[in-house]
Amino acid sequence: MGPPNMTAPEPRPGDQEGGSRVAVVAGSGSLPVAVVSTLRATGASPYVVLVEGEAKDDPVFDQSEHIRFRIEELGLLLPALRKARVGRLVLAGGIARRPRLRAIRWTFPLLRALPRLVAAFAGGDDKVLRTVVSIAEENGIEIVGAHEVAPGLLAPEGVLTRRGPVGTDRRDIEAASAAALAIGRLDIGQAAIAVGGRAVALEGIEGTDGLLARMANLRSHGRLAGKTRGVLVKHCKPLQELRVDLPAVGPETVAGAHAAGLAGIVVDAGKSFILDYDRTIALADEHGLFILGLKPEGGNL
């Protein structure tokens, strides 16, 4: 059911297939920048929704048609997207802040969705995202994954750096992988670090950069004394809503892993992003770290 009083959007030059313009909701981190840049490089003219308090300042946003948007104004977003003839929406980057209920500008579709949104916020991240997706789609906007509009950002398979894992890293990869999957299954986090063959630190709400910063401090812990190397494994959550929250690593992850004394980073090939690929790999090579893309058990998208 399409929105009322609206003619079908007409194709514009440079837009994606179907004449339906792509909007990018830009949350925190570098993924939104990468997605918008990639879209522009393919000739599209993405409509950028900068989430206040989350989206970075970046020239590529200024160069694109964009609006600034407070999460409390969620109800105003749908009309704005319709006006801009947006048919497909990419949610990119983190939105850590939850709306303050008293500041929300209520609109009718939002009120109608309220019970579901409340239930979703009570659940994990995944539940929130799946709910937002279904509400948007009921309003005639298709949510697509960043990997669908920018597949070049997906991590390739294999060793991506000059160095690869050495023998002892294999046990760390196994231990961290099992831990990351276990916490992912519970919708807690995506990443885990193993040193000396055992998982020693797990991602919670602090995110991967926070986990790595913590690991740097843990290095002096008695039980890690004399232990070197160690691996960060970041997995797509088993039940992840793939269209909205694919794991990403980038130069900051590499810098954090290096500061934490780790030997390398493992990501899901084809199911996670490597942001700023050239700089990420160059930085890893500079520090002697490996980055390995492993085919996840569930296969590619």
Added chain:
Amino acid sequence: MGPPNMTAPEPRPGDQEGGSRVAVVAGSGSLPVAVVSTLRATGASPYVVLVEGEAKDDPVFDQSEHIRFRIEELGLLLPALRKARVGRLVLAGGIARRPRLRAIRWTFPLLRALPRLVAAFAGGDDKVLRTVVSIAEENGIEIVGAHEVAPGLLAPEGVLTRRGPVGTDRRDIEAASAAALAIGRLDIGQAAIAVGGRAVALEGIEGTDGLLARMANLRSHGRLAGKTRGVLVKHCKPLQELRVDLPAVGPETVAGAHAAGLAGIVVDAGKSFILDYDRTIALADEHGLFILGLKPEGGNL
């Protein structure tokens, strides 16, 4: 098979049943103090092995017959225990530091056990502990759990404080409990914290006090803004070697939970320790925290 050239130990007044003296290997934390105090209160004369760099200074140790012991001297421990007529050994408290191989004083039984010890150190904590237990028992020393010589330290069932959990705490208890069990199953940690119905921080190698310190900082994280309360759940690992590493909470846990803004603490009734019980409960009451002992699914010991 008993040790050679040794007569059977004779009963001494105040010793435990069977005339076999109890030794307490005192690692870090308050558990060893609690165990030695409890033993002395029952009239026993425990032989205390203070692990250097781990055991606290405490008057109750000075009042007991004791030796100081570097973990590299593991091979000398068995003869010392035999000389002191020790037949039962309690391992209490953490031993975070791993022996430096080059500093180890090798003895024949130790050399014989080496392959197993190396394999054990490559595995998790549980594996190390199970291996140490089996080596001691082959040498005629029975390893008993702290709860066997000091059952009064075990957490009772039910609400132990003036306040109990409120309605919204139940979701936190469920979420933290599921998370703690998941990481316990992987032999990573025992504790997890949930806020607003979801697990937000998981114990790694930093231990429960480290986890709580971290949580205090996470309070300012955007995703937790406006959220209050939250619960720490600490579970016995499903495959835990019960004789050597039962989870414990005490006044420091309560202070840490209070500083982290939590509403309460949940432990396994009959399968975990509450150290310094009166002070722990009084401090929780002072801060308005609850402590709840829940019957673990596997039942009591």
